[in-house]
Amino acid sequence: MLAQQLKPLDQSVTLYRRMLHFWELHLRAADPDLRQLADIHNALCRLEFELQPQFLDECLHNLNLRLRQAEQLSLDLPLPLWAGNALADFKATAENQP
Numbered sequence: 621m622l623a624q625q626l627k628p629l630d631q632s633v634t635l636y637r638r639m640l641h642f643w644e645l646h647l648r649a650a651d652p653d654l655r656q657l658a659d660i661h662n663a664l665c666r667l668e669f670e671l672q673p674q675f676l677d678e679c680l681h682n683l684n685l686r687l688r689q690a691e692q693l694s695l696d697l698p699l700p701l702w703a704g705n706a707l708a709d710f711k712a713t714a715e716n717q718p
Contacts, residue, residue: 629674632670636667639663643661643664643686664682668683669701672702679702683699687699
């Protein structure tokens with residue numbers, strides 16, 4: 621049963637890493653297609669929503685990197701909802717600390 625539960629997560633991790641490679645490929649193109657980069661960002665955000673409960677640090681790192689890279693191209697990418705929710709959770713936890 622545990623193997624069946626892990627399999628979809630493993631597939632999502634594999635897909636996520638491949639999408640990150642596509643991001644890098646499109647970013648390094650001679651004339652990056654900004655619409656394609658935005659589409660890849662949106663796909664990565666959907667995967668991060670699923671993966672961030674287990675891999676929050678990696679997802680935040682990759683999101684931050686993408687946003688900085690996009691900014692260098694004057695591409696304005698949205699901050700995903702999952703990142704805002706994670707911040708709200710951290711703020712609530714910090715407020716409840718003695």
